[in-house]
Amino acid sequence: LTKPVTIVGSYLSPYVRKVLAVLHRKGVRYEIDPITPFMGDDRFSQLSPLRRIPVLIDGDVVLCDSTVICEYLEERHPAPALYPRDPVTRARARWLEEYADTRMGDVFIWQYWYPLVVNRFVFGVAPDKAAIEKTTSVEIPEVLGYLERELPAQGFLFGAEPGVPDLTIAALFRNLELGRYLLDAARWPKTAAFLARANARPELAALRPLEESMLRAPPAQHRKVLAELGAPLSVVTYDTGTPRPGIMRL
Numbered sequence: 001l002t003k004p005v006t007i008v009g010s011y012l013s014p015y016v017r018k019v020l021a022v023l024h025r026k027g028v029r030y031e032i033d034p035i036t037p038f039m040g041d042d043r044f045s046q047l048s049p050l051r052r053i054p055v056l057i058d059g060d061v062v063l064c065d066s067t068v069i070c071e072y073l074e075e076r077h078p079a080p081a082l083y084p085r086d087p088v089t090r091a092r093a094r095w096l097e098e099y100a101d102t103r104m105g106d107v108f109i110w111q112y113w114y115p116l117v118v119n120r121f122v123f124g125v126a127p128d129k130a131a132i133e134k135t136t137s138v139e140i141p142e143v144l145g146y147l148e149r150e151l152p153a154q155g156f157l158f159g160a161e162p163g164v165p166d167l168t169i170a171a172l173f174r175n176l177e178l179g180r181y182l183l184d185a186a187r188w189p190k191t192a193a194f195l196a197r198a199n200a201r202p203e204l205a206a207l208r209p210l211e212e213s214m215l216r217a218p219p220a221q222h223r224k225v226l227a228e229l230g231a232p233l234s235v236v237t238y239d240t241g242t243p244r245p246g247i248m249r250l
């Protein structure tokens with residue numbers, strides 16, 4: 001049996017979730033240090049120069065960025081393939097992953113999840129209600145309009161099983177759900193049905209109770225509640241327990 005890889009990063013991060021779902025699909029064992037990036041120590045800065053999660057450690061290999069990590073996993077563990085083979089379809093898959101990581105990341109994470117959850121509970125900063133209102137009434141609907149055109153009525157983007165772009169899109173949506181955004185299934189029926197299919201998949205469903213337990217417990221209790229649920233925690237942690245602001249703006 002090969003040694004498990006290590007993932008540094010919280011179950012509440014959509015980019016960590018995307019990588020964990022890919023590891024599950026590929027049957028790669030992992031241990032996790034479920035830290036908030038803002039709480040990382042100086043060793044974490046060495047591993048992750050942008051002070052971002054996820055980080056993957058595989059022996060001597062240390063990689064940052066969920067896309068870089070997923071492409072590495074695809075090349076290292078080719079079966080099952082999680083990107084299409086044909087160049088045209090593969091390019092479209094990469095585009096949808098990029099759209100999710102950047103535009104959905106901007107709107108769902110930076111404009112919704114950070115002000116409502118992270119800034120409030122990690123840094124003690126109250127959300128700007130007018131900014132949240134604009135995000136929910138203008139920007140989230142704009143993203144949903146695009147996805148409603150792109151997502152398939154049945155199955156997943158490139159077949160019957162989810163690939164990296166499907167898992168990325170669903171992983172980003174999970175933060176809206178955890179932030180209590182209610183998706184209007186009458187207005188965006190294809191997207192709602194796609195998410196229901198994706199969330200029922202074991203690679204995402206298995207993570208849901210862990211995410212919820214983290215949201216309910218204060219950061220100092222995270223390891224304890226996750227251990228009780230059987231999370232594969234790493235022995236080493238880069239957590240300091242004290243937040244410091246991130247270094248990147250977007």
Ligand SMILES: N[C@@H](CCC(=O)N[C@@H](CS)C(=O)NCC(=O)O)C(=O)O
Nearest residue numbers: 013015037052053065066067246247
């Ligand atoms: N493009 C990166 C984005 C990763 C990212 O932004 N992660 C967030 C957590 S959800 C983070 O580490 N934020 C801390 C910061 O930006 O300072 C990826 O795909 O991994």
